[in-house]
Amino acid sequence: FVSYQVEILDWKTKEQLCFLDKVEPNATIREIRLMFHKLYPRLYPARQSIKLDPKGKSLRDEEILQHLPVGTTATLYFKDLGPQIGWTTVFLIEYTGPLFIYFLFYFRMPFVYGLDERFTSSPHPVVNLACICHSFHYIKRLIETVFVHRFSHGTMPLRNIVKNCLYYWGFAAWLAYYINHPLYTPPSYGKKQINFAVVMFLLCEAGNFSIHVALSDLQRNGSKIRRIPYPTKNPFTWLFFFVSCPNYTYEVGTWISFTIMTQCVPVGLFTLLCFIQMTVWAKDKHCTYLREFKDYPSLRMPIIPFLL
């Protein structure tokens, strides 16, 4: 039984931040983080990036000291990731904003469209429908954040939340402005267009929800083992035959349907940006799957069946 010594250096200045004596060989990085935290109370574990190489990737909590390519005196590097915020908190803030911001425009708060239009309502039914759909979408997201999602990372840097909120809240305000504007023009093809859009919207929301549930079921019991998601009895999950990230596919579908429903260019632009962002995420996820699983189904594309 050999006990390890662990020295932790600052990744930039290389000064020794701490020296841990008599560390068990089967200690996990998580435990080392906790030990470091005891010495530096302000640097809670989520803020610590511990790595083997100053410019390398952060080590995961589950890694075991003796399995790392280090001698019995291990040198690790520390980087402060800055204040962190939990994913759940981030999502709650990100999604509550658009929900209420939309209402400011829907109910035509005085400062939005001028005093003459304050608290008036639109003569077009589609405007009410759009409010219901938009609110439904974000309420659904909030419910999923609290009850369904299981996040693999605990936290993200605090400054991300400013960036993310600006984006979500800003766009929500921008598109709500036009949809609820007194000079709003309803869709050119009238009821047909709106009804089609509503049906598509509901199907995509149901699909998106089904996928989230399916993904969450994969990680029962907080197990950190990753598994390939497969189609279940739920027909909405059959998209898994063709796509790695059907949740993104359905999400894009939702926004396309909302664009059709409102026939509003800002909504279309938001949809486009969502599509681009989700394609990037989907490709990333897809590559990760391909790397991790040798028997990954070859028919699957990242986000659009057969195409993308």
Place this chain on the structure above:
Amino acid sequence: MAAGEAAVGGRLRGDMAAGGSSGSRADNGYGSQPPRRRRGPGALATAYLVIYNVVMTAGWLVIAVGLVRAYLAKGSYHSLYYSIEKPLKFFQTGALLEILHCAFGIVPSSVVLTAFQVMSRVFLTWAVTHSVKEVQSEDSVLLFVVAWTITEIIRYSFYTFSLLNHLPYLIKWARYTLFIVLYPMGVTGELLTIYAALPFVRQSGLYSISLPNKYNFSFDYYTFLILVMISYIPIFPQLYFHMLHQRRKVLSHTEEHKKSE
């Protein structure tokens, strides 16, 4: 072709003056960076890039000569824009190809950064100077055209020489020094031109759309231009100081290299 890669790469936004360094890498033409996974341009791509950079150098030289000739012929420096309008439009727009170069990986620069830079130039050329005819006789136009011309001649010849692995120190020095004057000069010219265009845009409602319309969209070009002008405030100092930083790195590295020879 590491030197080629290192030098051809890296531009900074509004590469207005002979600055534009290689982003986060020491653009010293000596390829002293960690090994990159991306494969560099092959022989065919290098040949194409040499041709491209030579053509662009020549193009901007044409513009420079055009300006001088027009000045001599007219006897004054006012309204010289008209004499170089066509080559300016052609060669500045041609720079859009550089976005593709990054996208295809033959130039190791960020696509987004390059796109942003080129688009801002193209925006000024077409959406402001070309579209608002009344500003074409403004002196501010001459200010940025001169700044761009000198910058681009140096920048493209820098790339050409780097690709051929034979970079004269003078060109490198010029690229990393003249920007100190040219960059503010160009920015001033651009801002004054946009400012001059404002009343005409307001009057004519250029590129603007108002409610109601079936796309449920509105856009006020006048406000947009004002926002563009405001955006210079955070962007310009950042880039300027970054280029100064790059200058220190690049030129001092060359000094060391020379001393060690």
